[in-house]
Amino acid sequence: MRFDHLVDVLVIGTGNGGLTGALAAKSSEQDRVLVIEKQGFIGGTSAASGGGVWIPGNRYAREAGVDDSLEEAREYLKATIPPEEYQSDLIDTYLKVGPKMVDFLHENSVVRYESLPSYPDYFNEAPGMKPGHRSMEPSPISMDALGGDAKRLHEPNPATLLFGRLAFTQEELQLFVTQTSGWMSTLLKHLSVYLLDLPWRFKFKRARRLTLGAAGIARLIISVKNKEIPIWCSTRLIEFLTEEGRVVGARVEKEGEVLTVGARRGVLLASGGFERNAEMRREYLPAPTDAAWTAGTVGNLGEGIEAAVKAGASVKFMEKAWWCTTLTVPGESAPRLSIFEKSMPGNYTVNSSGQRVANESQNYQMFMRALHEKHASGENCLPLYMVFDADHRRKYPVGPLMPGKFLPDVLVSKSWFSSGFITRADSLDELAEKLEIDKAAFVETAGRVSEYARSGKDLDFGRGDSLYDQFYGDSEVSPNPCLSPLEKPPFYAIRIDPGDFGTCGGVEIDSRARVLDLKGVPIPGLYATGNCTAGLLTTYPGPGATLGPGMTFGYIAGREMANQAGPDVPVAAR
Ligand SMILES: Cc1cc2nc3c(=O)[nH]c(=O)nc-3n(C[C@H](O)[C@H](O)[C@H](O)COP(=O)(O)OP(=O)(O)OC[C@H]3O[C@@H](n4cnc5c(N)ncnc54)[C@H](O)[C@@H]3O)c2cc1C
Incomplete structure (x- = not known):
């Protein structure tokens, strides 16, 4: 086959999986790897993310002297993933190789992580669970270090x-939202560094300091660049090229021009999921679904995924996603995840029948699974509102809404109220009327939640019972840090x-990351990772x-x- 361009390894997609794969694929100076x-930007969702990486037994946890083992991690996963979703071979490989992957990056790149000592596993009652140190977050890094690539970093x-400018670590986020001692001085420190950084502020709106997923991707970009691996932006995979059943390259569109790229050793597909494809969502995901909510x-x-299927790949788990409630704030470029606010005492979530859906403070994936079950059983879960009272409004942040003691309603963007993103009323009755939800049920639910707050026991859903629920709760509120009565007007939704x-659905791979065909046989030359694969x-x-x-x-x-070595694929100029 004749190609316009020939490399040893072609990587498609610049998330964490793709860039890690590119680094691992280049073991000598002679290896030609292309991403x-x-x-036009590098990093995909990975760059926009929290950047947290769950690797039990990673080197940073070991350095901290944490007592953990592969067996305990396996026991935990066995207890928390249903048997029909449990991919034994892949999970064993992941647990065994995950720490080696972290070592590889530490020893061969500028990628560095910090262990999260108190971010617990999400299922607290499961055997093998650990209260911290299995997850790591990227060490912050200055955007300067990216040089010319700073402008190519995904937003x-x-x-x-914070304020559309200041980055914070996961540790700092917990400090800020729970307003734990030291939060104000930490915030002021970062704010003053930003305000005094005039030369930088002429160039960029955001502060120089990168954290979370942006820091993780920035560190990977720098490492890829240090290894002289080119990243072609604005270059799209169209289809795979095959020869005698082997994937030998891809047809791509680079800035409007169609090219063929040969890959002697193989192609790594790391092109993310299908969350922005409205048609695929309708075809595969449970209702309610909308591409605007991702x-x-x-x-x-x-x-x-579609190109791999065309090349013979088998897919599974297409009905699954990494579920999480989101907030669409008027004027913002992408929805926010609604995670930490759901654990604050004094709020709860209701559907149009005025009913709660599930334990709001539990992990977001399980909350959404409960929501889908309810919706499928005929209880409409759309629209959905988070409701809170004046006390909550004054004390705690909710999405973009800073606590009222710092940002009173008069200073809140008018469009947030006029667009229906926030609704305010002087009584619960009036709030129910404005939201057009069942008034009697709504008021009854509010009364019940207030009773649970006083007794400390959520008899409907057990909110606040687990360590995970309490992670973003208010430790100064008792008897339950995730529950407060909802009584003081005005009320908000x-x-x-x-x-x-x-x-979370995509192509099936084996424990060597090889893509499998419909018979479960690896397709030579094709590898995959990340959200284009069936989730693990x-x-x-x-x-x-x-x-x-x-x-x-x-x-x-x-x-x-x-x-x-790969097959000897000849290259010829066109
Ligand atoms: C706010 C937020 C916080 C999150 N926090 C965490 C967290 O802390 N920990 C965690 O584990 N997960 C987190 N996630 C989820 C996580 O970010 C994603 O699951 C992960 O980044 C997916 O990685 P990926 O490499 O599969 O896809 P991506 O990172 O999205 O990368 C895929 C790339 O492929 C490119 N691409 C797509 N199609 C083509 C094509 N045809 N040709 C060429 N390129 C293509 C895309 O443009 C994209 O850049 C978070 C997500 C969000 C939004």
């Missing part, structure tokens, strides 16, 4: 920048949507449950391709 990305999710990047239309941060940790058992496997199987694919 392509359809958007952050609006929720990951916080995943606009580039993720499922093209990679914010619209939240049953969204996601990516889809489908119940989201811990913080970082998508990036951890994505990076691990990216690493495995890269090593596989680095260690083989």
Whole structure:
């Protein structure tokens, strides 16, 4: 076959999995690795994310002297992932190779992480659960270090920048939202550094300091650049090229020009899920669904999955996503995830029947699973509102809404009220009328939640019982840090949507990250990782449950391709 361009390894997509795979694929200076990305920006959803990576037994946890083992992690996953979703071989490989992947990055790149000592696994009662240190977050880095690539970094999710400018770590976020001692001085420190950084502020709106997913991707970009691996932006995979059943390259569109790229050792597909593809959502995902509710990047239309299917790949879990309620704030570029506010005492979530759906403080994936079950059983879960009272409004942040003691209603953007994003009323009756939800049920639910707050026991859903629920609760509120009576007017409601941060169904791979065909046989030359593959940790058992496997199987694919000579594919100029 004749190609316009020939490399050893072609990587499609620039999320954490793709870039980790590219680094692992280049084991010597002679190896030619090329990364392509359809958007003009690098990093996909990974760059917009919290950047948390769940790898039990990682080097940073070991350095902290944490007592953990592969067996305990396996026991935990067995207890928290249903048998029909439990992919035993892949999970064993992930647990074994995950820590090696972290070592590889630490030893061969500028990628660095910090252990999260108190971010617990999400299912607290499960055997093998750990209260912290299984998840890591990227070490902050200055955007300067990216040089010219700073302008090519994918934009952050609006929720990951304070005032649209200041980045914070996951540790700092917990400090800010729970307003734990030291939060104000930490905030003022970062704010003053930003305000005094005049030369930078002429160039960029956001502060120089990168954290979370942006720091993770920035560190990967720098490492890829140090290894002289080119990243072609604005270059889209159209289809795979095959010869005698082997994937030998891809047809791509680079800035409007169609090219063929040959890949002697193989192609790593890391092109994300199909969350932004309205048609695929309608075809595969449960109702209610809308592409406008996802916080995943606009580039993720499922093209990679479709191209792999055309090349013979088998897919599974297409009905699943990484579910999470989202907030669509007027004027913002992407929905925010609604996570921490759902644990604050004094709010709860209701549907149009005035009923709660589930324990709001539990992990977002399980909340959404409960919502889908309710919706499927005939209880309409659309629209959905988070309701709170004046006390809550004064004390706690809700999405973009800073606590009222810092940002009173008169200073809140008028469009947030006029668009229906926030609704305010002087009584619960009036709020129900404005929201057009069942008044009697709504008021009754409010009374019941207030009773539970006083007794400390949520008899309907057990909110606040687990360590995970309490992570973003208010430790100064007792008897239950996630529950307060909802009594003081005015009352507020914010619209939240049953969204996601990516889809979880895609091509099937084996423990060597090779894509499988309909008979379960590897398709030679084709590897995959990340959200274009069938998800591994489908119940989201811990913080970082998508990036951890994505990076691990990216690493495995890269090593596989680095260690083989590959068929002798000739290149010829056209
Ligand atoms: C706000 C937020 C916070 C999150 N926090 C976390 C967290 O802390 N931990 C965690 O584990 N997960 C988190 N997630 C989820 C996580 O970010 C995603 O699951 C993960 O980034 C998916 O990685 P990926 O490499 O599969 O896809 P992506 O990172 O989206 O990368 C895929 C790339 O492929 C490109 N692409 C698509 N089609 C083509 C094509 N045809 N040709 C070329 N390129 C193509 C896309 O443009 C994109 O850049 C979060 C998500 C959000 C939105």
